[in-house]
Amino acid sequence: MNKIILSKIFVFLVLFSSFSISNADFKATNPTSNSISFSWTAIENVFIYKILYGLDSSKTVKYDKESDYIEKTSYTLYDLVSKTNYYFTLVGYDETGKEIYKSSEISASTSDKKVVNFESLFIEDAVQVSKNKIELLFSNEISDLNNYDREFKIENVKNPNDVFEVKDTAISLENKKNLLLTLDKEPVVGQDYKLIVLNIRDIYDQNIEFGVNSEAIFKGVEITQEQESKFISNKDYFSFSELNSAGTNDKDTSSNNVNSTTTSSTNEDKKDTVNQLDDKNNDNQITSTTTSVVVTNTIESGNLAGVELNSANVGNTVLSESEEISKLPVTGPEQIIFVLIAILLSGFIYIYKFIRS
Incomplete structure (x- = not known):
């Protein structure tokens, strides 16, 4: 068991x-x-x-x-x-x-987030299209948020000391897979040149992998005047330097707008201050006018009776009235005392004469 x-x-x-x-x-x-x-x-x-x-x-x-x-x-x-x-x-x-x-x-x-399938970034082709311009074709659309003028190295395959400088980079308006490089000189016809991309990003924020993906060989070709003219008249490309310049101009314009706004605000403040001063002056004028009226009323009860004042000659009238008033006899406490003393003395003299008699 x-x-x-x-x-x-x-x-x-x-x-x-x-x-x-x-x-x-x-x-x-x-x-x-x-x-x-x-x-x-x-x-x-x-x-x-x-x-x-x-x-x-x-x-x-x-x-x-x-x-x-x-x-x-x-x-x-x-x-x-x-x-x-x-x-x-x-x-x-x-x-x-x-x-x-x-x-x-x-x-x-599952979510509602869509998946975008894309391949790695690499150079598909490089071709000389103008006397000093190279057109590049990439596997994906290139981001237009950066300037790539310094992100390329170009040298002669047989003579590495024969190097080129990229003076300008432009992106195609119709197909952002294309970039146009403007070189500082013309490639020699028949010579092979190696182009290396040092740093560039696509619209998926992928950086190109250094190595085979970032290299291409192009040959110097003879460009006819007709081809040159035809390419120059092509407006499909937009320069990154122009883009940056436009951005700078926007900033300058924005700065000017700010300065203009500040100046305008300052002027408005000045206008407000002037208006306030004007208001104060008006108040002062009203006070002076009121004082003048009081003086006029006083004068009308004295020697200047019948004098009419108006808004046009208030100032002058007030000044003339002041002058007239200053000419009038002035009666104050001192004069009253003198009068009293004189009366008392007169009284004493009168009494003294009355007693003697």
Whole structure:
């Protein structure tokens, strides 16, 4: 009896050890509108993996979709529906094809983020199109946010000391995969030249990889006057220096606008100050006029009765009135005392004469 129980326990342990359920750090990452990426840690004795998935949890129904067999510890599922939730389980198989691992179920949703598939950046072609101009064709559209005048090295294949300087770089308005380089001199007809891109970025913010992708060979060719004239009349290219100059002019214009605005504001402030001063002067004029009226009223009750004042001659009238007033006899406390003393003295003299008589 004990032997039977022990043998059952042994079989259970063997089965349990050969089949495990865990997460193995099974993660869903980088969801897009039609894909989700997965990663996990390697499981011992697992030879190959597979991801089972569906719109419903395996706790309620069986998964209706599965991935291809996976030999790595990462995988991306495509052809998913945008903004949709899915359930996923990772399973592992040994070399015999027996399922020996099953992860816990996880869920993840696709997003509305679209994926832009693009290839690496490299030079497809380089051709001399004018006496001192080289046209480049890249695999992707080039970013127009930078000036690339100093990002090229051009030298004669047979004579590395024969180098060229790029004086200007322009981008095509119709196809931003094309750049036009203006050189400081003309390539020699029949000579081969190596062009190396040191640094350039595409619209996906990819920098060109230094090496084969960033190199091209072009041959110096004879350019006829007709070809030269035809190319000069072509307005498909826009110079980066012009772009930067336009940006500088915009800044200058903006600065001028700021200065103009500041000057205008200053002038407005000055106008306000002048207006305030004018208001004060007006107030002063009103006060003076009021004073004049008071003086006039006073004068009308004195020797200048009947004098009429108007707004045109207020100032002069006030001055003349002041002069007239200053000419009038002035009666104050001192004069009154003198009068009283004189009266008393007269009284004493009168009494003295009366007594003597």
